[in-house]
Amino acid sequence: MKFAVIGGTGLIGSQVVRVLNAAGHEAVPHSQSTGVDVISGQGLDEAVARADVVVNLTNSPTFDEASPAFFQTSMENLLTAAQKGGIGHFVILSIVGADQVPELDYYRAKVLQENILAAGPIPYSIVRATQFMEFIDAVLSWTTDGDTVRLPATPIQPIASKDVANAVAEVAAGAPLNGIHNIAGPEIFPLDELGRTTLSHKGDNRTVVTDPTAGMFAVVKGDVLTDTQAHLAPTRYTDWLA
């Protein structure tokens, strides 16, 4: 099958391209660096013209109040191009529990992206993943002040990007779900504990202080970012760190 992987040079996109091509498919990466822009629409018609399936793995440049506009405009442009190109399956990657955290602009933006896809004319699949293991360092940096990192005890179920890419590729190569497929890491940790494990593994001298008001995950209620019923990926966090 032929896949147009939009955002195919990013963390997940580049791995999805590799997995699909290794399985004998023809997957082509597209992004601003290859001359395709989902916001201006530049190059989109050509990018999807020869594809059977579009996999959209683009990301907003910011996680703030500008992110809903990014996902709205990009989805409208991509769906227009995909419809013109006769695309039979459109896949996006969203976040487990995104609809349960409307306080976060970025999570509202991901739900908006899902809703635009589901309301559109093209058979689709939504893969929802938990927080990427590769994302934890950034989470720690956001609430670092000197030698202290403040983190709430929000339950997090981190997943390796490699496992996300395998799952996205598998869904993309299958029949459209016209629904949501949740994937998650094999273990759940309170975020503060995840921070301590990460720092100690790296020999980082910063100290984690538990603070229920710190950072973006402070607004998350209960365990909505985890899903024990999801498809559980194999990679454990400490193995990934190693």
Ligand SMILES: NC(=O)c1ccc[n+]([C@@H]2O[C@H](COP(=O)([O-])OP(=O)(O)OC[C@H]3O[C@@H](n4cnc5c(N)ncnc54)[C@H](OP(=O)(O)O)[C@@H]3O)[C@@H](O)[C@H]2O)c1
């Ligand atoms: N972080 C998490 O824990 C998490 C969890 C679940 C789901 N997700 C979702 O996973 C998806 C992929 O994330 P990622 O970490 O792989 O993203 P990433 O590494 O930041 O890659 C983003 C990709 O989008 C492309 N891009 C950005 N703006 C573009 C534009 N205007 N036109 C065309 N291409 C554009 C980038 O290419 P250029 O650099 O060339 O523009 C790059 O290929 C996101 O939608 C995110 O919401 C993330």
